[in-house]
Amino acid sequence: MNSLYKQLKEHLPKNTAILSDKEFLLINLKDYNINQLAPVQAILESIDVSVGYPFRVLLSFIDSLATASKVNDFNIILTDPSMAVAAYVAWVRCGGSAEKGNIFAPKGMPNFPIKDGIVGEILNDFIKKINNNPTVKFDKEIFTFVIGNTKTASQTAFAATNFKDVKKGALILKDFARTDAYQEREYLEEMMLFPTVTFEGHGYIIKF
Amino acid sequence: MQNFKLGWELYEAGLDEKIGRVGRPLPAVMRQFKRVTQIEDLQKGKYTLLTAEQGIGDQILFLSSLNEMLPKIEKPILICEERMLPILRRSFPTIEVKTYGFANSLSSQQERLNGVFPIGSMMKYCRSSKEDFLQKRKPYIQTNELKTAEYKKLIELKYPGKKIVGVSWSGGFWDRQKRAKSIDFEELISLMKMEDHVYVSLQYGDVSENKKLVIEKKLPMVFIDGIDFKNQIDEWVALAASCEKIISVSTALVHFAGAAGKKVDLILGESQSPFIWGLEEGNSLPYENVTIYRQREKEKREDYIKRLKGVL
Numbered sequence: 001m002n003s004l005y006k007q008l009k010e011h012l013p014k015n016t017a018i019l020s021d022k023e024f025l026l027i028n029l030k031d032y033n034i035n036q037l038a039p040v041q042a043i044l045e046s047i048d049v050s051v052g053y054p055f056r057v058l059l060s061f062i063d064s065l066a067t068a069s070k071v072n073d074f075n076i077i078l079t080d081p082s083m084a085v086a087a088y089v090a091w092v093r094c095g096g097s098a099e100k101g102n103i104f105a106p107k108g109m110p111n112f113p114i115k116d117g118i119v120g121e122i123l124n125d126f127i128k129k130i131n132n133n134p135t136v137k138f139d140k141e142i143f144t145f146v147i148g149n150t151k152t153a154s155q156t157a158f159a160a161t162n163f164k165d166v167k168k169g170a171l172i173l174k175d176f177a178r179t180d181a182y183q184e185r186e187y188l189e190e191m192m193l194f195p196t197v198t199f200e201g202h203g204y205i206i207k208f
Numbered sequence: 209m210q211n212f213k214l215g216w217e218l219y220e221a222g223l224d225e226k227i228g229r230v231g232r233p234l235p236a237v238m239r240q241f242k243r244v245t246q247i248e249d250l251q252k253g254k255y256t257l258l259t260a261e262q263g264i265g266d267q268i269l270f271l272s273s274l275n276e277m278l279p280k281i282e283k284p285i286l287i288c289e290e291r292m293l294p295i296l297r298r299s300f301p302t303i304e305v306k307t308y309g310f311a312n313s314l315s316s317q318q319e320r321l322n323g324v325f326p327i328g329s330m331m332k333y334c335r336s337s338k339e340d341f342l343q344k345r346k347p348y349i350q351t352n353e354l355k356t357a358e359y360k361k362l363i364e365l366k367y368p369g370k371k372i373v374g375v376s377w378s379g380g381f382w383d384r385q386k387r388a389k390s391i392d393f394e395e396l397i398s399l400m401k402m403e404d405h406v407y408v409s410l411q412y413g414d415v416s417e418n419k420k421l422v423i424e425k426k427l428p429m430v431f432i433d434g435i436d437f438k439n440q441i442d443e444w445v446a447l448a449a450s451c452e453k454i455i456s457v458s459t460a461l462v463h464f465a466g467a468a469g470k471k472v473d474l475i476l477g478e479s480q481s482p483f484i485w486g487l488e489e490g491n492s493l494p495y496e497n498v499t500i501y502r503q504r505e506k507e508k509r510e511d512y513i514k515r516l517k518g519v520l
Contacts, residue, residue: 042309095316117304
């Protein structure tokens with residue numbers, strides 16, 4: 001991959017650590033903890049995906065949460081297929097396999113690359129487990145990730161409705177603080193869901 | 209001496225936590241996986257993370273047994289530092305070669321894995337006698353041929369008709385290692401054959417003072433700017449491969465060049481040196497084209513340098 005760093009390195013200050021792909025460049029000077037974002041980099045690289053900084057922070061959050069959850073079984077409910085990579089990160093880091101983990105997602109999931117080896121095996125299990133049935137019926141007793149964004153009111157409503165009765169899990173909404181998403185925020189408040197907002201504008205609620 | 213069977217057996221003790229950091233501390237990220245050191249403990253259908261360990265020179269030495277081990281390991285993934293990726297992927301094209309970061313991303317996927325198999329633990333299966341080393345040594349590191357040709361052309365343009373010799377004069381990480389793994393730069397200069405040779409610096413780290421001296425004395429020595437030898441390993445080894453011969457103290461360079469089949473004259477100034485070079489002079493055990501020149505017991509330094517002058 002011809003990373004941004006490779007293209008720009010002659011013009012950049014000398015530094016000790018770099019994280020970069022074709023869309024993203026983080027130089028470890030003093031503002032960011034590169035290690036926080038590094039674990040997810042390996043997953044993205046392994047499936048040929050590059051993302052910008054704000055989404056990467058969200059993925060790192062999912063990565064940390066999934067790794068720490070140490071669950072025996074789990075659900076992932078995706079409200080927007082364009083966030084399939086977030087579901088994949090949660091899947092890998094929760095230990096998703098042919099036996100473990102369930103995914104519910106709307107139709108229109110993007111095509112993942114065909115890979116050999118262990119990545120190919122994990123991807124195959126992930127793809128096989130995707131349930132596109134519009135009626136989402138899942139076990140609310142097990143850890144559940146509800147991952148979405150605030151692009152449309154219907155997606156937000158779908159996320160909130162599904163998360164409301166979850167006993168343990170996380171609601172993760174990309175770009176929750178976006179200015180024109182005020183109706184979506186009001187909708188969540190009416191359902192007594194008050195996400196914490198990150199510096200990058202994402203919203204999340206964790207239930208344990 | 210040279211009881212490798214017992215040696216490798218005892219080497220396994222280095223993984224014991226009681227031994228601590230003087231033993232074989234695996235990279236921190238690899239310690240979250242189950243450790244496996246015996247082939248018979250590998251389960252069928254599962255992946256095995258063959259993890260690099262120790263310095264990069266040791267890693268190259270240990271990888272001398274990888275091709276023999278591959279038929280015994282069903283789903284191997286070689287895990288290494290990012291700087292080692294290009295050269296290892298080219299040298300071992302039939303297996304997956306991945307970074308420590310990638311291994312970390314599998315920490316929740318342990319059911320698919322046998323665990324971590326440190327590459328040093330392969331040696332007991334393939335190099336348990338002196339004869340094993342002698343019979344099995346053949347080049348296994350593939351250098352970047354395009355880059356090598358580019359460097360060679362570049363040097364030949366500036367120094368046509370000269371024999372290209374690579375040099376490295378300082379190695380080691382710990383102070384004690386540095387003493388055993390270095391030769392004074394002035395001593396190295398005294399070994400140079402100015403008329404028909406051109407020397408290429410393969411020395412990593414800060415060489416600014418050496419460079420100044422070379423310019424002052426107008427020595428036939430080339431420093432290639434713009435390559436960080438510590439991090440751009442593939443470029444470093446490609447440059448080394450452009451030389452007809454390499455004169456070096458004991459550093460990782462000797463392992464890379466030796467494993468690539470290059471001719472290396474290895475200068476060992478003290479009796480202390482990595483075990484793999486043994487205690488004698490002459491042809492080295494792990495690499496056919498590496499010849500050891502060791503300062504003999506009671507041999508004065510100036511006599512040793514004089515002797516080197518005659519043979520290098």
